[in-house]
Amino acid sequence: MLAPLRHRAFRWLAAGRMINMLGNGVAPIALAFAVLDLTGSVRDLGLVVGVRSLMTVLFVLFGGVVADRIPRRLVLVGSNVLGAATQAAVAAVVLTGTATIPLLLALGAANGVVSALAQPASAAATPQTVPPELLQQANALIRLGINAGSIGGAAAGGLLGAAVGPGWGLAVDAATFAVAALAFAGVRVAAPKARSSRTGVVDDLRVGWTEFTARTWVWAVVLGFMVLNACLAGGVNVLGPAVADSTVGRSGWGVVLAAQTVGMVLGGLIALRIRVRRLLLLGVACMFAESLLLLGLALAPTILVLVAAALAVGIAVEQFTVAWDTSIAQHIPADRLARVYSYDMLGSWIAMPLGQVAVGPLAATIGARDTLLALAGLVVLAVGGMLASRDVRRLRALPPGRAAEEARPAGEPPAADGRPVDPAPAWAGGDAADRTPVG
Template identity: 35%
Template sequence: MTDARAGLTTTDDQGASPLRLPAFRRFLLAHLVSATGSAMAPVALAFAVIEQGGGARSLGIVLTANTVPALVLLLVGGVLADRVSRSRILFLGNLVAGAAQAVVAVLVATGAATTAAISLCACASGAAAAFTTPAAQGVVPRLVPPERLQQANALVRVPRNAVKVVGPVVGGFVVALTGPAWALGWDAVTFVVAALLLAGLRLAGAVSAGGPGAVSASGRGAGIVADLRVGWAGFRSRVWLWSFTLSGTAVVAAWLAGYQLLGPLVADRSYAGAGSWGLVQGAFAAGLLAGTFVCLLWKPQRLVLVAVVTSSGLFLPLAAMGLGLPLVWVLGAAFVAGAGMDVAIVAWSTVMQQQVPDEELGRLNAFNSLGEQIAIPVGYLLVAAASAYWSSGHILLVCSAVILAAGVANACVRDVRLLRRR
């Protein structure tokens, strides 16, 4: 007998490795393809802005333009992930992101790129991410049986992290030798290929395959506002969820403002430019890959506490760069931070999938993502403004202190410490 979830049966396959499930393999391949472009894109985008004369202010504007639409539309994306086909959302979202990245590549290649034009394309990519993020987070529970969730979550991250080890390094040298346009163009191609693979999953919405006219899990009408109210009630009732999200508000903003915004600028001024920044990103990715294999072997009981502690390691590379340590120390700090971050991501994905019903998963993931990302534009703009008065090193040290303090505070929450694996 076939289960309602794509690619999952209720017979012998439930005890098998997720890799034996065709739909899961397809999802894994889409991640691999997309990762080959996404691993190069941050280096290429940062130096596309730098090459057209921009500094911290211009890069902050571009990153903010990418983040704001994602925040504005994220809750709508979470509702749709619980109501309509998740594979359709992933297909359309990846196509939009691919088109936006292709336009940036053409603008950079022709010398027509400006901060405004790049920001407009970043805005389109951010809007697409608002819909694909909640949908993607709800796919794995549809593809594998519950007892294989952590293994499947770790396996999904293997190809992405493996490519990230080499991708940023290759991307850094591609940018250094030929400019950022080629790396951006490849990223656009991989978005399109991933979209075609994800479309074949044919995952219906969690509430009903009938689309917007369906009745929500709350038993009330299926309006977006009603669905959001139900989702908010579920979010608010889980202390471990909202406290982790609140901590993440500070951690994510400080990390991205320090790493994504100031990192390339510090590499350009204090190290060896795009090549050295590619090495830092490669070391972080190598840590992510190491963390993935840890998750394949280790099954901690207190998943939320593990996520809190391991994600706090993000302060290390920011502190290393802020103190002006040699590149080898920055690489080591990036590796440790990456390993901790991947353990945190897998642990958090697993606890969400275990503790939250499938029909609410899209909305609660959206509330979690919104909470963690809502301060990112403020962080970018504050760092960009502070760079006129403070050195990058001092700002990086402040960001690292914020990450560490937020992690310690979250670990003190009782529900975070006591919640155990099902």
């Protein structure tokens, strides 16, 4: 299960991503308290957070192009250095008492652009750091590290905010960006394939779109998650706290969210050991569990029911995430992987703000209970729609020897001798030991 850790590039990548998530756990808590201390306005907090998210969505496609054009190690190091600079600036203005909402909006927008540059490169780097037969375990270990970092970051953010103030929490977040940049410097992987002629950004996006639409199972799942994520963003993130206020209380809601994170850790451990041929089918089917928390909030908002539902959701999410990352890496060419991930991220995220905005008026019209039941029904329909795709149901995990052949660019034929056009392993790029497959 721990075989991917034998590869130096993977160790540095896993460490960098865990450190990033540690900072990401601290930052939202510190920023929330900083804005509330400044103006006391929830509207202002929503604006600061929303601008960052909007810039990430707007620039994520460009981030995919960048990650497929230049070495991903350079993208990861550079984006984290920029992230450290922007967050250090936020910390400085908060600590010196010179922060204003327009200034925080501008810095948040800059940090959102940095995030858009980093995320496709981060997701696409994993298959370059391990041999194909270890890809599933590598994705599961990455997810375990991310969840551990998230737990530690949230705890640290709360403690720092209470003990020394939000400015120092933001300073710690800036430091995690800097440390992650050092870790990513050790991710020595192969650069993207050299192009015979330089192409423009629009041409690169067109190629990525061709890869994204050429495989029905890819766009079918992304469309399903467009609906699913919108339902969860509105139902769990907006209505969840409102229902909890009148039932299990705020501390009880914290326990529920913690249970979901524990479920994600357990799910990562399970994903390390699962061996099935139709891995994507299993992952998508597990997403029926996402309706459980919505149903619990609607029908039986007790601490026991909600904790059990959140635990199941956490386990299910990890099965899908590992299955998805493994399937994408096996079937998409390495030099186009970041662009496909960027279209995936854009499609999956774009409806979330709509869900968050629409759920309030809907709940005011038909009631929170009926709204939650409707959202649970939409989740079930979205998962059913994904499973209705024959390609989703029949996609098989590939043996290592076939992965490179299956991941040829759309429309590109194999070599005359039947071998893949580029026989060099996509994960090559570390030291000699890194390029030796583990038995």
